[in-house]
Amino acid sequence: MVEREMSYTMVTDESDDAMYSSIYNESPSAADNIGSGCTSRGKGSVLKKGPWTSTEDGILIDYVKRHGEGNWNTVQKHTSLARCGKSCRLRWANHLRPNLKKGAFSKEEEQLIVEMHARMGNKWAQMAEHLPGRTDNEIKNYWNTRIKRRQRAGLPLYPPGTHVEDLHWSQEYHPSTSNVTDRRRHQDILQLGNSKANVLFDDLTFANVLFEDLNFATSLLPVASDISDMLGTGASSYMSPILPSHSNIRQAFQSPEHFQNAAPQKNPRSCSISDHPMYGNNHRTDVMIPESHHTFTDGMVPTSKPLFGAVKLELPSFQYSETSGFDQWTTPSTPQSDLLDSVDTYIQSPPPLEIDEPDCFSSCDTGLLDMLLHEAKIKASAKHSFSSTTCITNGTQNVPRGGETHIVTSGAVVKTEEMDEVWEPKRADVIRPDVLLESSWQDQQSRFGIVRDSSSLSDALSLLLGG
DNA sequence: AAGGGGTGCAACCGCTGCGGG
DNA sequence: TCCCGCAGCGGTTGCACCCCT
Secondary structure, eight states, X not given: OHHHHHHHHTOOOTTTHHHHTTHHHHOTTGGXXXXXXXXXXXXXXXXXXXXXXXXXXXXXXHHHHHHOSXXXXXXXXXXXXXOOHHHXXXXXXXXXXXXXXXSSOOHHHHHHHHHHHHHHSSOHHHHHHTSTTOOHHHHHHHHHHHHHHHHHHTOOSSOTTBEESOOHIIIIIOOOTTOHHHHHHHHHHHHOOHHHHHHHTTXXXXXXXXXXXXXXXXXXXXXXXXXXXXXXTTOHHHHGGGOOXXXXXXXXXXXXXXXXXXXXXXXXXXXXXGGSTTSOGGGOOOEEOOOOOGGGOOOOOOSSSOOGGGOOOOOOTTSOXXXXXXXXXXXXXXXXXXXXXXXXXXXXXXXXXXXXXXXXXXXHHTOHHHHHHHHHHHHHHHGGGOOOOOOEETTEEEEEETTEEEEEETTEEEEEEEOOOOOOOOHHHHTSXXXXXXXXXXXXXXXXXXXXXXXXXXXXXXXXXXX
């Protein structure tokens, strides 16, 4: 112990000796935290690990004032701070840099995090860019805590009615409802065969997966496998972001059969991002995260993979990037607005036919926890009224529907083979992504044109809607 | 009051990408 | 082209605090 502390004092700095002389005496745990994480350089000192002391903070702040950020490995050289560059950078970024916002996340921040996570997955650093004063570490911790909470509560990862601004399906494939030509163009695109689709989507890696080969069953296996993994592990939330929202789906969810015991209220699952103070009104998005489904109750999230629906896309040049998109959200009247608005006209999802009630955010207004509690209540009451029939086979999700098997791949429903099994629409089917997609698309005049068997789709839809 | 479990946060670790030599 | 160092990112861990029994 003493030797270790002595080794610290051997680290000298021509300008900061006086200031630093007390560092290591100040930290009783320092000696216990001498570690191997960062390799020491230069002065033969042993790098310290563990909690930072105020004196160390002062040293680092002073260093940054003098030399600016960056060159973190030189901190150890220019000061007596026995911390590796990594540690310094982290300490500065997470605790010392100016304008850091401390304390609990606000409701707006919470909501934004949810939306962003639905959109981009575990891209904490990117999220942090859109939350001024917040660090990626903070956001990550918050999210992990939230996951645990929701897991315990048996709730899906995303609150009910979360509207995601521009998940790739809505962003890339949803035409503007106000532009029939564009709509048709999207339909044409999605109905295209292999070659044209490749040309049109050649910048979209995910679309490439979808259309690179019309032998979907083969080319989409990895994707489908992911889906089945998600479903198999109950990771419903992973599916959620890919789902185009539609009022019909919402209505189906809220049929008395499903929520007969739920407390009466207006569309309790509708939370629109457009209501978010940080979003512009132009950014109503209609990608709804379906609320909890008991077949996908758990909020388990593979840690290292982004959400399926948040697959990072290589956006075409005419589209704004993720960053710019969020800039747009947070600063709706930026100079880019005009451009972005015009882009929106092309890429934004159609506005909901059923407008969210003004108080749709009411449940959100009380914070996420309240939302979760509310959702748990509803879920508890509705849980017994439906059953699961999800069929997962060999890495692909084969959805028996009207005697056909459809491989569901993030929105593309591909008929592959005949099946004898008769599909009965149960609740679990209703909330299945494929069904949701189909119902949504069909209702919107097949504008997306992916589903190829419209007759069976109609049947399913009519059953779905109780027809 | 004590202890055991849960929770949240800070920090570390390992990997990856990038740029310079 | 390869290697090396650096910065950054995301996942994981450790620990202090809190709450409940």
